[in-house]
Amino acid sequence: MIYLDYAASTPLRKRALHVLEKSLKEDFANPSSAHKLGTCLYERIEMYRKEILKYLEGHVNDRMVFTSSATESNNMVFFGLNLTSGDKIMFSRADHASITAPADLLKNRGIQQVEIKLKADGSIDEEKFWTSLDSDVKLIVFSYVNNQCGTITDFCKLSTEIKKKWSTVHIHIDAAQGFGKLPFSLKEARIDSLSISSHKIGGPKGIAGLYLKSNINLTPLMYGGGQENHFRPSTQAAPLIFGFYEAIRESFETIQTSLDHVQEINKSIRDNLNQKLSEIRFPYDKVSSPYILTFILPHISSDIILRHLETQNIIVSSTSACSSRVKGKNPVFDALHIPPPLHKFVLRVSFSHETLKEDVEFFCSAITQIYNDLKQLMKRRD
């Protein structure tokens, strides 16, 4: 099987799997228990929390809250800031559903939306951004790497510029698709919170994190046993946290070699397909993470191409998994300036450090063959 949907979810890294399996057997106690089995787990969790902050180059007083998903992390920010009627939030319609859906819910409570407009290449239209920013804006959300098209937002630069003039606005980064893949340092940023995900970097599903700057307080989504410094009650899933940490550790240790590898993979696909399929378009490749490659292949619906690829055991997607069961038009495509008649021709491939060059070559040949065959078939029918 050739899996090219790493942006949706990733297989567990071997070391993370090993740590997780060991912990599932051994670390069965409740980390909140006062006895030694509990306190040992508690201390390990606290240690990893600090280690993750180090990878982010956060301040020693900053916090890392373990949550169940990046969706939960994002929701904690939207609902934890106690925004009130008249406040404005800025985000892009190309962001993940866990950004746009909480924003839409808050709209019902009188919180105004200011859309961050994108240019045709998927990057932020900074001119429009600055003119729409005013003192009523209380929350600005940037996706570090857009999950659909891979566009990178330089949140370090942007946040520093924003805070110079608007020091009190809360800047939240959804880094689910960039964390552990593209290096960044919080030392160079002026952000207030940042979501990270485990299952996007070879860690287990069911665990994620929310970075919070030291001075930030959030009203929690849930109340209970006071775990996670009262930000997130629930018995801490120690084995998942340990597996997540191991995936983070390996991702950061190999971040540059993985990036180099994926860059090569990405380039080889673009070169290969550009050569073979004259009509293909890569609208976002100039400003994107090499981990995600979105393209438009007109005439044949992506659904049909996906099914044909599947019969050859090649797994590709057209859009974010979280949006894939949504019927009707895709607002992310609109925000990314894809003309509505082309929505059904969008395809997304995404990679990891373990993606093989021969596999992507096979994918290129397969999709070319499928595309040409189907076009021939269409012509004969006409």
Add this chain to the structure above:
Amino acid sequence: MIYLDYAASTPLRKRALHVLEKSLKEDFANPSSAHKLGTCLYERIEMYRKEILKYLEGHVNDRMVFTSSATESNNMVFFGLNLTSGDKIMFSRADHASITAPADLLKNRGIQQVEIKLKADGSIDEEKFWTSLDSDVKLIVFSYVNNQCGTITDFCKLSTEIKKKWSTVHIHIDAAQGFGKLPFSLKEARIDSLSISSHKIGGPKGIAGLYLKSNINLTPLMYGGGQENHFRPSTQAAPLIFGFYEAIRESFETIQTSLDHVQEINKSIRDNLNQKLSEIRFPYDKVSSPYILTFILPHISSDIILRHLETQNIIVSSTSACSSRVKGKNPVFDALHIPPPLHKFVLRVSFSHETLKEDVEFFCSAITQIYNDLKQLMKRRD
């Protein structure tokens, strides 16, 4: 090591561990993805959801929502019902923190609290209950099995009686400590929601469930990709769900033999300690689940006894793990009619199907020895 803190958390059942390990390796795709890897996982999740409903003997149209913890499940009910100022909620101060803490938060929003009073044996004072129930009560919470003392609440009987007169009140059951251990049938109940936990029955941590009667709608805590029928967005942690299901399956298949075994274990401890320690009291043993045994052993602080037991590798607790790091007085003990001077003498042991008779005999000898030695020491000091 002799582990007698199964009410806090349990080791993974072998079959659940096996299923989980297999799934962690194989089921890496995103269950929301439209491709075959995703849809296969999606369908398996839907199948298990229905199977769990069957174990509960729920109606075919009822729902089982997978959440990250029973704390989350409980919070979903408290915050999902859209209670407004003047509404009343009924619960006991002996309930888990994930009941009392959301109730206290809602109090700040004008939702009134009506305390369900308990008798000295830990059971509900039904006379007081019925007189305090009125038409302003919109939510009643019962713990199926109290996590501190094990008292069982016959929610089937109670809910049926309540709904005869008050048909619209929402009845929620926190079944984290009873589910999979003590049989019950939703056919005989008239409840609206019920929380279940995985890590209390030999399943993995980080996964739990919320049963919802077919006609019940809840405003979700989070918004995003629409998973779990919009009740709970986030990439579904398929391996955890599969491990949880396996733990449920085995728990239900062996529910009676496990119960018989634990009943024997429980009785043997009580007999043994009653014989050896004349001052020991078991205030709740008449109406309690045999899985939990709480006792008061005066004169020597439970903290000291726990530490001494730990040096012999015997793991016991004094209270719920989620409350164990809370300093100051324990409101659960007050609700259970333990006089304040005795709070520091409370001990809780809890069991599973795998608790060995020789281990509990060893525990009884050890605690007797420790207790007598420490008392001697005290006398000599006096």
